[in-house]
Amino acid sequence: MPDRRAFIRASGVTAAGVAAATxxxxxxxxxxxxxxxxxxxxxxxxxxxxxxAVTDDTAAVQAALDASPPGGIVHLxxxxxxxxxxxxVPPGVTLQGTHGNHIDEGDTTWVQTxxxxxPLASFRGEACIRIVDKDTGGYPAxxxxxxxxxxxLNGSDLPVPGTVDGIQFYGKIxxxxxxxxxxxxxxxxxxxxxxxxxxxxxxxxxxxSRFERIAAKGCRGITxxxxxxxxxxxxxxxxxxxxxxxxFISGCGNSCFTNCRSEWSRYHGYDLxxxxxxxxxxxxxxxxxxxxxxxxxxxxSSEGVIILxxxxxxxxxxxxxxxxxxxxxxxxxxxxxxxxxxxxxxxxGIDDDGTKAxxxxxxxxxxxxxxxxxxxxxxxxxxxxxxxxxxxTQLKIGPTVITRx
Numbered sequence: 001m002p003d004r005r006a007f008i009r010a011s012g013v014t015a016a017g018v019a020a021a022t023x024x025x026x027x028x029x030x031x032x033x034x035x036x037x038x039x040x041x042x043x044x045x046x047x048x049x050x051x052x053a054v055t056d057d058t059a060a061v062q063a064a065l066d067a068s069p070p071g072g073i074v075h076l077x078x079x080x081x082x083x084x085x086x087x088x089v090p091p092g093v094t095l096q097g098t099h100g101n102h103i104d105e106g107d108t109t110w111v112q113t114x115x116x117x118x119p120l121a122s123f124r125g126e127a128c129i130r131i132v133d134k135d136t137g138g139y140p141a142x143x144x145x146x147x148x149x150x151x152x153l154n155g156s157d158l159p160v161p162g163t164v165d166g167i168q169f170y171g172k173i174x175x176x177x178x179x180x181x182x183x184x185x186x187x188x189x190x191x192x193x194x195x196x197x198x199x200x201x202x203x204x205x206x207x208x209s210r211f212e213r214i215a216a217k218g219c220r221g222i223t224x225x226x227x228x229x230x231x232x233x234x235x236x237x238x239x240x241x242x243x244x245x246x247x248f249i250s251g252c253g254n255s256c257f258t259n260c261r262s263e264w265s266r267y268h269g270y271d272l273x274x275x276x277x278x279x280x281x282x283x284x285x286x287x288x289x290x291x292x293x294x295x296x297x298x299x300x301s302s303e304g305v306i307i308l309x310x311x312x313x314x315x316x317x318x319x320x321x322x323x324x325x326x327x328x329x330x331x332x333x334x335x336x337x338x339x340x341x342x343x344x345x346x347x348x349g350i351d352d353d354g355t356k357a358x359x360x361x362x363x364x365x366x367x368x369x370x371x372x373x374x375x376x377x378x379x380x381x382x383x384x385x386x387x388x389x390x391x392x393t394q395l396k397i398g399p400t401v402i403t404r405x
Contacts, residue, residue, distance in 0.1 A: 040096065041073025044081070051079020056120065058083045068093045070145070081117045086125040086168075088132060091139055094147035095129070101152040102215045103240055105184040116152040121159060126168050128153045128186070131206075133171025135199050142201070144174040148181055155186035160220065162187030169206040171196030176209040183216040190216035190239070192225040207231050217241055222248045223265070230254055230277065240264060245271040246289065253277020253304055263287035269316060274300040274337030278307060285312040288351070292316060292327050293360070298334030302370065308341045315349035317360030323382060324357070328365035333389070336370045344377035346385070362387040363403065366395055376400040 042064050045051070049060035061081060064074045070092025078098050089095050097115055104110040119128050129151075133143045153166045166183035169176070169192070183190040191214070193206040205228040212235045216223045220243035226234075228251040237260045239246035246262025250273040261284065262269035269286035272279070272294060286293035293316035296306060308330070317327025329346035332339055346363035350356050363379030366372050367389025375398040379385035385403025388395060 040075040041094070042068055043075050043077060045077055049079075049081060051077065051081050053080035053082065053114075053118070055082060056084050057081045058085050058087070061087055065089055065093055065095065076115075076117070076151070078113075078115050080114055083117060083119050083128065084123050086127055086130040087117070088130050088137065089146045089148070090137065091141070091143045092145045094149060095151065096147070096149040097151040099152060100150050100180040100182040100213075100215070101184075102182055103217050103238070105152055105154060105182055105217070106156060113152070116154045118154040118156075119158055119164065121157045123158060123164060125164070126170075127165035127192075128155065129167045131167075131169050131173055131176060133173055133196055133199055136171055136196065142172060142174065144176075146173070146176050148176075148178045150180045152182045152184070153186070154184045155219070156184060158187050160187050164188055165192050165221070166190045166216065166219065167192075169193045171199050172201060172204055173206045174208050176206060177212075178210070178214060179212045181214045183214070183219065185218040186220070188219070188221035189225045190219040190223045190242075192222070193227050193229050195227060203228060203230065205229060211235070211237060214238070215240070219243065222246075223262070224248070226250070226252055228252065228275075234258065234260060236260065238262075242266065245269070246286075247271065249273065249279065250299075251275040252279050254279075256280045256282055257284055258282045260284045261286070262289060262293075265289045267291045268295040269293045269313075271295050272300075272306060273297075274304045274306045274335070274339075276301075276303045278305045280307040280309065281311065282307075283310040283312075286314060286316050286329070288315045288318050288349070290318050290320065291325075292331040293329040293346075294331070296332045296335045296337070296339060298336070298368075300335040300337035302336040305338045305340060308339065309343060311341075311344045311346075313344070313346045315347065315359060318351075318356065319359065321351070321356035323359035324361050326362075326365070327360050328362040328381065328387070329360050329379070331362075331365045332367075332369045332372055333365070334368045335372075338371040338373075339369070340373050340375070341377065342375040344374075344379065346377070346379045346381065348380050348382050358382045365389060367391055369393070369395065372396070374398060374401055378402045378404070380404040
């Protein structure tokens with residue numbers, strides 16, 4: 001490799017000479033440039049936002065979002081931005097903060113970063129952040145390409161019970177990316193995709209999008225509610241202490257959920273409903289959810305395939321601490337969708353403090369299903385590792401399935 005310092009000496013220029021030349025002869029173009037837009041885009045501070053944890057910054061942040069051209073970035077410097085109405089992110093615009101606080105938001109035993117959007121108790125609207133379709137937003141073209149990066153949304157001041165979500169996608173939207181976002185204690189869902197019918201064209205819901213590294217804790221509705229979010233990828237989404245299911249996945253054909261996790265949800269870890277196309281859970285995990293770790297029931301239509309590969313299901317079926325109840329790490333009951341299961345691991349357990357009943361009752365439970373292939377797994381249940389409840393049209397069990405109690 002050439003020696004850079006030897007090259008400078010050979011050129012007859014010293015490092016000091018380079019520095020002196022730079023100071024003495026500034027580039028005219030750079031010296032004359034006006035700081036209209038920084039390297040991080042438009043700052044909400046330039047539109048009047050204070051981020052002082054007291055002032056209502058809704059109008060200032062929304063003004064910055066509305067001023068940004070498609071492809072632009074609206075930057076939230078470190079601060080706590082209080083809001084009283086939803087922030088609507090226009091097509092092609094990125095809303096970017098400085099830090100997503102993972103699951104440590106609100107837990108003062110850990111360092112707390114001062115980087116969040118926190119709705120006021122007087123907040124009115126559907127969600128802290130909304131991304132809406134062409135008809136709702138009055139856009140000249142279909143709504144697409146919004147980005148949400150490095151954000152913490154804290155709903156702990158909102159009244160309970162309530163209907164405010166963390167992030168809501170409404171209607172036909174395409175190509176969204178959400179990455180490194182934390183959502184804490186909203187009265188309803190952390191993230192939800194909502195149909196808008198009738199609307200111009202189809203589909204009428206979010207599709208072909210990407211969600212990566214998202215943590216949501218203590219939201220009282222379904223943590224992640226994905227309705228017909230087709231052709232999308234979901235990677236490393238975590239639900240903790242949700243007030244309903246950790247995940248509701250319905251009609252998400254041709255989508256894959258990779259290394260997602262649901263723990264200590266009040267109901268199912270994953271309530272999974274098949275439809276047209278193929279939906280896959282790859283390397284997903286659960287821990288100590290109230291009902292089934294993964295639930296697939298009669299709401300799954302006869303079309304499509306559900307693939308469950310490498311599930312890690314632990315201590316589900318808590319059932320308010322009583323165990324039993326027919327709950328399982330994975331339960332397939334009455335499903336018409338074909339289900340393919342490979343490399344599943346189910347373990348039983350009790351609460352972290354050593355109390356309450358051992359659960360789940362069954363490792364895997366299948367009854368009245370149209371088509372289930374259980375290829376391989378190590379399955380443990382308090383009563384049985386595998387339960388065939390009867391009424392199944394096709395149930396194939398592979399030679400490498402091991403059951404334990």
